[in-house]
Amino acid sequence: MSTSHLESIKIIPKQEIAIVEIDMVGEKVNKLSTPMMARLKDVLQELTKSSYKAVIFTSKKAKIFIAGADIEEIKNLNNQEQVLKAVSQGQEIMNMLEDLPMPTIASVHGACAGGGCEFILACDYRIGSEDPSTRIGLPETQLGILPGFGGCVRLPRIVGLQASLDVILAGKLLPGKKAYKIGLLDKLVHPAILQEETLKWAQKLVTDKVGKRRKHFKSSGLINGFLEGPLGRGVVFSQAKKGVLKLTGGHYPAPLKALSVVCATIGMSDRDRAMKIEREGFAEVAVTEVSKNLIHVYYLTEMVKKQNATAAKAKEVKALGILGAGTMGGGIAYVAADKGIQVRMKDLNYEALGKGLKHASDLWKKLLKRKSIDRYQFRQKMNSVSIGVDYSDFKRLDVVIEAIVEDMKIKQRVIGETAAQMRPDAILVTNTSSLSVTEMSQGHPHPEFFAGMHFFNPVHKMPLVEVIRGAKTSDQTISTIFELTKKMGKMPVVVKDGPGFLVNRLLLPYMAEAAFMFQEGMSVGQVDVAYVKEFGMPMGPFALMDEVGLDVCVKVLRIFMKAFGDRVSLAPCMEVLEKSTRLGKKNGQGFYKYSSDGQRGEVDETIYSALGLGQPTNPHTSKECIERGVFAMINECSRALIEDRIVETPHEVDLAMIMGTGFPPFRGGLLRYADSVGSKYVAEQLETYASQRTAPRLKPSKVLSEMASVKAKFYK
């Protein structure tokens, strides 16, 4: 062990009390890496032998208590034995902590997650600060693993069965107030007096000669008593299992494994046995592909959080303008104002503006109802959106996002008109899903201050924003929009201008392929169910087409045919669709039936005859259905990434597909999935389908064929 780790955890004596300060050297955060654990073990051994009457654990980092285990180390665990060894060492240290002869208090300020949370669970008492940075929980299942340092065993004993399952299965961090409410914290105080209060408490423990706290709590209250009895336990578990299955579709083993660990260990008086069950559960899931993929996704999102788009420094955006108060404009207003940005919405008439305001207000009202915000916050958020039919306020705006009708001529005209009303150094952005940003920038007198932002619908739910760089867009403009996107709570991916940018360019062949399968006699239900149940997409291609709008799909496909020639083609049924009145969800007529409030119902069985086809015969296997759609995306992606350099890295592709289309995170993203099946297999299958189904559009691209020939991967 390097000497620096001696500095990472220090014992500061305060008369009869030991204050243990955790301050990992050379890192911004405290994490339970192997050397840190080794140091911790030494410290605990020293404390065990000492005569201190109480111990306080505290962090010297500003907004972090302990962020968790070292994810890099988990990522590198590849076989069960290795895992079991690592985990049992961790468990042993937590047991040592629990078994210290004197009472222990964790004094928590800042993030306390995963292993950090398990650390405080092994202490006798927990006091936390009210600071918003104090967030406590067990997010392990989000990474495809489960709490393995005794979290599954200790948490139910401290907060009760139901509350512990809520924390473990959802994997969300709790704010201090909530943690206190469920009993995870014993005390909650203002951050300014946390140290003082902790010390007072420790001193009181010493003077009152209060010993260790018993871990085998009797459940409190009648309801909890029932829930934790043999009968109630069964009910709680089966309910929890149903909930988990509903959420995960059975694609995520970790929450189920966590559930079974809690189930098997609750009420168990033999700690060693309980720990064994927990670590075996952990080892089982930690080596799975799903866990590796989820860790990959975690790194993708962390990368964006820390990354700058370009070397140029982003400008601060305090006031944002939005042109057009439609669904997109209203949605953008909501996400921006929600994060404290002042928003000015402009449209041609007050009726449209009223709808935009209502859109935002309705979303905040939902939060109000859920008590995520109070009425004061509601008013503040609502107040920060103002409206106008003229350009007043525009000189004050740092960025304006145009979200008007998708028409190049109109957009160019409005962009010129708007730019004239803005400060010369302010940035104008178009929100478009299909038009060329470079061409549009001809409407702007200074195209370096012009870029694109492709928001996905519904804006408040979809985390991805494609930040589109036009041919003349400056680095500073890109950096500013990249940071603005993050400030709005969204995930930016910078893409080069080009038809469909990245996400739609990949989705279109996928939807087009579904239409061909439909033409060949596949039923809507068969295809969609295969994608959802077997592959794990949030919705199948037909449901997706309905969401996007059938008219839009055909329109964009035609644009693609123009841009990409042969490799895009329109199934004959799509041409029939083009002439019909079916628009999808927006007019309640599509591949599915819709209720009056827009909820998707059953498949509309009249769709087959309406598009000139007989009843479906379902000639293809679900494997073929999935492969044709997904491999078509991979095929297109090989061109977009390698030939056209729409984005620079496979990481960006995967992030965009997960955040923009809900591509199953447990598969790690489109290209990670491609790498897992191998470029050779993908190319061969595409070849096969191209000839079997006389579909030259499916022929592997030149770059994909080259990759296949040397079995290359997208990730180097």
Place this chain on the structure above:
Amino acid sequence: MKSPRDVVIVEGVRTPFAKSGTKLKKVHPAELGQVALRELIAKTNLDVNLIDEVIIGNTGNPVDAVNIGRVVALNAGIPQKTSAYTVHRNCASALESISNGYEKIRSGTMDVVVAGGTENMSQMPTLLPQKIQDIFDKLFMAKSPSQALPLAGKLLGAELKQIKALLTGNMKDEYFPVISVMQGLTDPFAGINMGQTAEILAKEFGISRVMQDEFALRSHNLAVKATKEGRMKAEIVPFPLPPDYKEILTEDIGPRDGQTMEALAKLKPFFDRQTGSITVGNACPLTDGAAMVLLMSREKAEALGYKPYARIRSYGFAGLEPERMGLGPVYATPVALKRAGLNFSDFGLIELNEAFAAQVLACAKAFESDEFAKTKLGLGGKVGAVDLEKLNVNGGAIALGHPVGATGTRLVITLMKEMQRRQVQFGLATLCIGGGQGGAMILETEA
């Protein structure tokens, strides 16, 4: 003569004014103010960091926003570092806010001040009568259910008495709730209602019912005309109506298109059933609304490249008998004139607040009376003759309404915008103030 410390008005806007109990009734006055202030900034593209202070008039003093000036400022996105406060001078609260700003800029203390006012008369609360309040006080002190129970019984009995008082309409009953808007319009010194003070003026100055109704009709006709011809657009900012925002209010709710003498004649005198002449038709209605102006030193406005509407030449406040408060303008105007070194005949336009038609017409008579000037004002001769062609040319409070804490600023805005249209050099904004005062402000157009 121009000076860098002259105080200029860069811009002024107001919300639509809506008769109480109509479309703005559920909007908190802080929200009314918020929209007006936010739009003032939008219209001027002002960097909010430059604002030294926000001063807001208000009389209703809402219990959940006691320093409503600060609440308006924060709601409107004014930085937290910027000071903000509320002023109260009854009907002239929003003239008081401007005069505060004027003094601070004139003295060199500040350069940029937002002044204005906000009022929601629909929301002035109904309070518990003392009798019931006493029971509540004891209830709050009760330490056990056994102590509280008999008090709860007492409360129930008192509530029943209150219902009886409400059903019989006996407002003098000691269980009748306290309606704060009515209390506010009752002079606490003389013990009579504002309407009754106007009745006194009608009788003493011989203002007949017909004269009053004709003046009221004129107010409506002029206000309707100004609205139709788009002049009101220059001062009104749109107000999005919560909770559904189906409507964005862009016009006043008050001016009646097609008001007639016949309709006005049908109304019964409200304050003096026997011998009175003042009706709800020839008095201003209770109203909800807000108004804001942006004041700057001349040098600051020039540095920022603004072209102000007008410069404030002077202002004046003066007191008189509370029961004749309606004559306040006649007392205050000479004070402002003296400070400005101008004569009444210099005014090309006058905005004189129309609390009551009788009160405006009585003012006109008093302005023109040598005797009134000598006996009441201690002047050598009359203040000046009021030319109706120059008075309230876009209608007044009888049509537009009088949201008490906001009216002073509304008068200044309407005046300065009309002065610019007509290329008038000097204008007067003046009003009477409940409690027996008058306020006046003199503007000079910026060439």
